[in-house]
Amino acid sequence: MSTVITATINGRAFRGEVEDHELLLDFLREDLGLIGARQSCEVEVCGSCTVLVDGLPVSSCCYLACDLDGKVVETIEGLVGTPFHEVLSDAFVRHGAVQCGYCTPAMVLTAKSLFFDDLLKDEESVKKAMRGNLCRCTGYRAILDALMDIAASEPTVELRAQA
Amino acid sequence: MKLPPFEVHRPSSLHNASRLLRDMGSEAVPINGGTELLLAMKLGLAQYAHLVDLKRIPELRGVRRVGSGLAVGAGMTHRELESSRSIAEAVAEMPRMLAEIANVRVRSVGTIGGNLCFADPHSDPATFLSAIEATLVLGDGSTSRRVPVDEFFLGAYETKLEPGELLVEVTVPAVPTGTGAAHVRMKVHERPTVTVAAKVMVERDTIVRARLVVGSVCGTPVLPQAIDKLIGAPRAAWSERVREVAALSAAAVAPVADAEGSSRYKQALVEVFVRRALDAALSNAQGMTR
Numbered sequence: 001m002s003t004v005i006t007a008t009i010n011g012r013a014f015r016g017e018v019e020d021h022e023l024l025l026d027f028l029r030e031d032l033g034l035i036g037a038r039q040s041c042e043v044e045v046c047g048s049c050t051v052l053v054d055g056l057p058v059s060s061c062c063y064l065a066c067d068l069d070g071k072v073v074e075t076i077e078g079l080v081g082t083p084f085h086e087v088l089s090d091a092f093v094r095h096g097a098v099q100c101g102y103c104t105p106a107m108v109l110t111a112k113s114l115f116f117d118d119l120l121k122d123e124e125s126v127k128k129a130m131r132g133n134l135c136r137c138t139g140y141r142a143i144l145d146a147l148m149d150i151a152a153s154e155p156t157v158e159l160r161a162q163a
Numbered sequence: 164m165k166l167p168p169f170e171v172h173r174p175s176s177l178h179n180a181s182r183l184l185r186d187m188g189s190e191a192v193p194i195n196g197g198t199e200l201l202l203a204m205k206l207g208l209a210q211y212a213h214l215v216d217l218k219r220i221p222e223l224r225g226v227r228r229v230g231s232g233l234a235v236g237a238g239m240t241h242r243e244l245e246s247s248r249s250i251a252e253a254v255a256e257m258p259r260m261l262a263e264i265a266n267v268r269v270r271s272v273g274t275i276g277g278n279l280c281f282a283d284p285h286s287d288p289a290t291f292l293s294a295i296e297a298t299l300v301l302g303d304g305s306t307s308r309r310v311p312v313d314e315f316f317l318g319a320y321e322t323k324l325e326p327g328e329l330l331v332e333v334t335v336p337a338v339p340t341g342t343g344a345a346h347v348r349m350k351v352h353e354r355p356t357v358t359v360a361a362k363v364m365v366e367r368d369t370i371v372r373a374r375l376v377v378g379s380v381c382g383t384p385v386l387p388q389a390i391d392k393l394i395g396a397p398r399a400a401w402s403e404r405v406r407e408v409a410a411l412s413a414a415a416v417a418p419v420a421d422a423e424g425s426s427r428y429k430q431a432l433v434e435v436f437v438r439r440a441l442d443a444a445l446s447n448a449q450g451m452t453r
Contacts, residue, residue, distance in 0.1 A: 001168075001169075001170035001171070003171065019168070020168075020169060020170055020171040020214075021165075021166040021167065021168050021169050022166075023165070023166060023201075026165065042164045042205065043202055043205075043206075044198060044202060044265070044266070044268065044269055044353075045266070045352075045353055047266065047268065050268060053271075056242065056271040056272075057267055057268045057271060058268050058271050058272055059198075059268045059269070061164075062197060062198060062201045062202055062205070063197070063201075063272065064171070064197065064201070066171055067197075067216075067218075110267065113267075128262070128267075129267050131266070132265070132266025132267050132268060132269075
């Protein structure tokens with residue numbers, strides 16, 4: 001069985017048919033070619049497949065594509081070119097918070113959701129939100145440093161208002 | 164990993180959802196966030212030809228005040244409840260318990276009702292809600308009944324829900340002044356290895372009521388009888404009685420050995436965590452911060 005869905009994906013209107021049992025991760029990667037969401041643990045633990053749905057991070061590996069109906073989806077591809085990406089990627093690069101890069105799109109998206117939740121404040125809140133995203137290079141310190149660096153910065157305050 | 168094919172149905176009322184489930188019998192299963200069900204289906208542990216999506220049913224949404232307590236819609240996500248002011252006011256420990264479930268992504272879509280109905284033995288909400296004496300409202304759109312949380316679970320992944328019956332809301336009583344609730348747990352992976360929740364009522368430095376629930380170690384949450392030893396304890400005896408209750412509770416539970424550890428290891432954890440939960444509940448009862 002399939003369902004016709006209408007959604008906003010990376011700022012663009014999408015209308016199309018998806019199989020009821022199709023996972024969001026496969027829909028993004030295989031149907032739309034948005035490969036920034038990575039396939040890894042497949043059991044909602046590692047966070048590599050994180051995308052934002054209505055601003056909230058979800059594991060696209062265990063989320064039905066047909067549940068996107070009426071929702072706003074953002075993947076790393078959609079973030080590129082926005083002020084959020086500029087601030088976040090800048091901080092990640094400055095702190096060397098990227099090693100192999102496999103987990104990075106998901107890290108950046110989860111970090112973006114912190115603006116929305118107004119959680120980009122103290123290290124405790126940031127840790128709590130980010131601890132569901134695993135980095136097998138164990139680059140956690142650099143990632144936390146990058147996020148704490150921008151927590152109090154002027155662009156962050158402005159972006160918080162926009163989120 | 165792909166999911167096997169199925170059809171998703173999207174009823175907009177409790178009545179229709181219930182009818183669909185009843186008509187399709189064992190071929191159908193209700194789904195909300197799907198954080199546990201889809202996982203089980205992906206791993207081939209469960210198979211259904213029909214999924215009845217409960218996300219469009221208004222009766223399952225919202226948090227209402229009922230007397231001093233709350234009626235929490237079963238379809239509310241962990242995240243929604245974690246940030247709910249009315250929940251924080253009625254039961255201060257509850258947002259903290261919810262904030263520790265799995266990870267931020269699971270909390271974005273996973274629901275309180277889904278967690279309870281899936282009846283995974285490793286559950287913080289099941290343990291905590293049982294300790295604070297929450298009640299579940301089960302219904303099908305025309306009739307309903309109430310079941311205390313601790314009577315809802317029949318075994319691992321098994322509940323009292325009848326065919327076509329759905330969990331509608333969770334009635335959460337407020338924790339009044341003089342009563343302390345606490346929830347402590349340890350986790351190595353996403354699911355808790357051990358969860359202990361307690362509620363104690365103190366009057367004039369004497370414990371007058373006490374409730375203890377040990378979760379995540381057996382098929383269902385268990386309520387050790389040993390907790391009765393706290394009743395009537397004057398303040399001077401608290402520390403000693405708490406230790407006694409912890410040792411007796413650990414001896415009384417028969418934990419299931421799994422990837423989280425052996426039965427003996429979990430018994431040792433139970434003793435430590437019962438002690439911590441009771442200490443925390445007692446200090447919360449006196450309005451002290453931990």
